[in-house]
Amino acid sequence: MTILSRLLTALSLVLALSLSAPMAQAQVNPTQSSVSEDALFQALGTAPVAGRVTIPDANAGYLIKPENKSWAALQGQTLHTLSIVAVVGMIAILALFYLIRGKIRIDSGFSGRKILRFNAIERFAHWTLATTFIILALTGLNLIIGKSVILPLFGEAAFGTLSTWGKIAHNYLAWPFMAALIMIVLLWIIHNVPNKLDLEWIKMGGGLFKKGVHPPARKFNAGQKLIFWSVVLGGAALSYTGIMLLFPAEAGTAADWQFYQTIHALVAAGLSAIVIAHIYIGSVGMEGAFDAMGSGEVDENWAKEHHGLWVEEVQSTQARNTAQVTTPAE
Amino acid sequence: MARMKFLCDADRCIECQACVTACKNEHEVPWGINRRRVVTINDGLPGERSVSMACMHCTDAPCAAVCPVACFYTTDDGVVLHNKDTCIGCGYCSYACPFGAPQYPQTANFGTRGKMDKCTYCSGGPEPDMSQAEYVKYGSNRLAEGKLPLCAEMCSTKALLAGDGDIIADIYRERVVTRGYGSGAWGWRTAYGETVTV
Numbered sequence: 001m002t003i004l005s006r007l008l009t010a011l012s013l014v015l016a017l018s019l020s021a022p023m024a025q026a027q028v029n030p031t032q033s034s035v036s037e038d039a040l041f042q043a044l045g046t047a048p049v050a051g052r053v054t055i056p057d058a059n060a061g062y063l064i065k066p067e068n069k070s071w072a073a074l075q076g077q078t079l080h081t082l083s084i085v086a087v088v089g090m091i092a093i094l095a096l097f098y099l100i101r102g103k104i105r106i107d108s109g110f111s112g113r114k115i116l117r118f119n120a121i122e123r124f125a126h127w128t129l130a131t132t133f134i135i136l137a138l139t140g141l142n143l144i145i146g147k148s149v150i151l152p153l154f155g156e157a158a159f160g161t162l163s164t165w166g167k168i169a170h171n172y173l174a175w176p177f178m179a180a181l182i183m184i185v186l187l188w189i190i191h192n193v194p195n196k197l198d199l200e201w202i203k204m205g206g207g208l209f210k211k212g213v214h215p216p217a218r219k220f221n222a223g224q225k226l227i228f229w230s231v232v233l234g235g236a237a238l239s240y241t242g243i244m245l246l247f248p249a250e251a252g253t254a255a256d257w258q259f260y261q262t263i264h265a266l267v268a269a270g271l272s273a274i275v276i277a278h279i280y281i282g283s284v285g286m287e288g289a290f291d292a293m294g295s296g297e298v299d300e301n302w303a304k305e306h307h308g309l310w311v312e313e314v315q316s317t318q319a320r321n322t323a324q325v326t327t328p329a330e
Numbered sequence: 331m332a333r334m335k336f337l338c339d340a341d342r343c344i345e346c347q348a349c350v351t352a353c354k355n356e357h358e359v360p361w362g363i364n365r366r367r368v369v370t371i372n373d374g375l376p377g378e379r380s381v382s383m384a385c386m387h388c389t390d391a392p393c394a395a396v397c398p399v400a401c402f403y404t405t406d407d408g409v410v411l412h413n414k415d416t417c418i419g420c421g422y423c424s425y426a427c428p429f430g431a432p433q434y435p436q437t438a439n440f441g442t443r444g445k446m447d448k449c450t451y452c453s454g455g456p457e458p459d460m461s462q463a464e465y466v467k468y469g470s471n472r473l474a475e476g477k478l479p480l481c482a483e484m485c486s487t488k489a490l491l492a493g494d495g496d497i498i499a500d501i502y503r504e505r506v507v508t509r510g511y512g513s514g515a516w517g518w519r520t521a522y523g524e525t526v527t528v
Contacts, residue, residue: 035379037513037514037515049371050369051380053367055364069428075422076395144398160416248421
């Protein structure tokens with residue numbers, strides 16, 4: 001019972017262990033409880049595969065988010081095409097309109113008498129909104145089509161620098177845009193409430209398509225009301241989604257951010273097309289129209305043709321005012 | 331020409347985070363940025379598995395599809411790289427990436443994103459190979475030195491494989507056949523549209 005017996009015990013123990021080892025291994029089946037990627041994808045559907053990470057960034061816990069590829073396809077292809085179609089399409093429509101209808105003239109010619117249409121505050125609000133919108137639209141459009149238009153022309157280095165400045169301009173000019181948007185709402189909302197006159201204006205096609213046709217209108221006709229509400233509602237949507245894009249932490253999840261980005265791009269494309277039409281009719285498209293926002297004073301004949309009721313209102317107010325001034329106090 | 335890929339054998343990964351540390355050290359990655367990370371699925375539950383994840387260098391990379399300035403390019407080895415001089419830090423690629431690879435250092439006020447940073451498969455950027463300018467922006471260029479990415483090279487359990495996609499798929503397939511189980515080539519279906527079948 002000394003060394004020999006100890007050795008025997010040890011040997012039998014080793015033998016027993018080596019025999020039982022395969023059995024022990026068979027008891028633990030790693031496939032049974034192990035997660036497999038395929039099974040996880042099936043169980044999760046479109047939800048991301050997530051787990052625990054040791055770094056503070058909680059978003060790093062998402063291992064695979066296959067849904068991000070859907071947004072990538074939407075942004076990289078669909079929104080890209082839609083933006084080009086909206087802008088190029090509207091320019092083509094306007095070019096066609098110009099070729100057929102030509103410049104809309106003042107039927108009775110310039111009278112030489114001026115009438116104040118927009119005062120300095122209104123023009124300031126309009127031009128702040130207009131300049132910021134144009135820069136925002138161009139810098140935004142650059143993010144969509146710049147790589148297929150500007151990049152081949154100027155090269156990667158210049159395009160990168162331009163886009164960096166474009167991004168900064170877009171981020172900062174959004175704020176004066178929003179301020180001007182609030183200003184035009186306060187200034188013009190009373191004049192833009194839809195009424196029965198608008199139906200008549202729409203029925204007559206706004207007199208846009210036929211010479212000598214001028215539906216009656218107050219300060220803003222139905223077409224201008226349409227522009228107003230497009231800018232106000234579209235601008236509000238752009239502002240809200242834009243703020244969410246600027247502050248992604250406020251936007252919520254990545255999917256929420258992607259949703260806001262899609263809305264932002266769609267509204268921007270639509271509003272840009274509308275504003276291009278607005279710029280056309282306010283400049284080359286119609287004789288005497290630019291003065292309204294240029295000097296603020298329009299020709300009386302232009303005003304009578306396009307805003308007949310408004311001219312009557314203005315003139316009767318003026319007459320009343322003059323009467324009050326000239327009547328001596330008793 | 332080889333088509334470089336990563337493959338993490340989750341049945342071997344022991345979540346030691348050495349790949350993460352090696353990457354950070356090799357490229358002097360800025361504070362707050364992880365080009366590679368380890369995610370543990372079913373943590374503390376039966377069947378828990380850890381997966382080391384970085385940029386998968388996708389085929390038809392979604393980041394490249396959404397980049398407004400087209401700063402991404404794919405090398406002859408199938409590695410997706412980007413030009414930090416062109417990048418404007420818009421963040422789109424981080425929302426397009428299924429693997430959470432693109433990250434941004436905070437450079438200015440209001441948390442403005444700087445130039446995007448991600449795994450380069452240890453192969454630098456558009457600057458001349460192994461130049462100082464390349465090292466500062468992208469880290470070291472091991473591929474140009476004839477070496478594979480450090481994360482995979484120093485993986486203690488050889489869970490993380492890097493190299494030609496066909497070769498590492500064969501290695502993984504052989505392992506699965508030999509040991510009788512495998513949780514799959516994580517991310518392959520999403521990144522390359524196909525997975526390793528045994």
